[in-house]
Amino acid sequence: MNEGEKLAQQLENLNAQTQMLAMEKQRFEFEIEQMKHALEHLEKTNGKAFKAVGAFLLEAKPEDLKKEIKEKLEKFEERIKTLEKQEQRINSKKEEIQKKLKEMTS
Numbered sequence: 001m002n003e004g005e006k007l008a009q010q011l012e013n014l015n016a017q018t019q020m021l022a023m024e025k026q027r028f029e030f031e032i033e034q035m036k037h038a039l040e041h042l043e044k045t046n047g048k049a050f051k052a053v054g055a056f057l058l059e060a061k062p063e064d065l066k067k068e069i070k071e072k073l074e075k076f077e078e079r080i081k082t083l084e085k086q087e088q089r090i091n092s093k094k095e096e097i098q099k100k101l102k103e104m105t106s
Contacts, residue, residue: 004104011097014090021090025083028076035073042066 001009042049042062049062 004101007097007101007104011094011101014094014097018087018090018094021083021087025080025087028080028083032073032076032080035069035076039066039069039073042069 042065045062049060049065050057051060051065052058
């Protein structure tokens, strides 16, 4: 395998990584939206609240659920920031490889 083929293979791998990161980021963004909706409902609730645990719905204090959801939200938002940093690193590496490939073909 020559240098150009190696670079092309690296570029292909980086593209696959970018795609996986984008899907993971999208999944976290969906979860965040769901958590925000749950928080909105909890804000309006002045009575009972329930939490899904496996196949069961257990009664829980709305304040405890709010705290739990907010903590999870923070973790997911941090995870998205980490994914975005990874995307940036991969994109700059892709640009380097594309530049090298262009120089090789010129």
